[in-house]
Amino acid sequence: MPREIAFGDALIPGLLVWFVVSLGLLLLIDVVIGRFGLYRFVWHPSLFRIALFVCIFGSLALLLY
Structure with a gap:
């Protein structure tokens, strides 16, 4: 998994995805x-x-790092 994810024109940290998954x-x-x-x-x-x-x-x- 990349360290940054392109969402439109904004770069979102890859840890944000894991943060949302861990909240769920x-x-x-x-x-x-x-x-x-x-x-x-x-x-x-x-x-x-x-x-x-x-x-x-x-x-x-x-898992990311």
């Missing part, structure tokens, strides 16, 4: 965790969501 994965995982009630085992759900997003985004970004 986070929302999907968040719905599954919320539906099964697994947030009751987590001390701070908001902190857990941010940490999960960082893990997803970091692992997807390693």
Whole structure:
């Protein structure tokens, strides 16, 4: 995957694509965790969501670089 993507006349960083994909994965995982009630085992759900997003985004970004 190129490091920059041409979108019209603007160059968009390649990490932006992985950022949007990781947001989608986070929302999907968040719905599954919320539906099964697994947030009751987590001390701070908001902190857990941010940490999960960082893990997803970091692992997807390693695919680019």
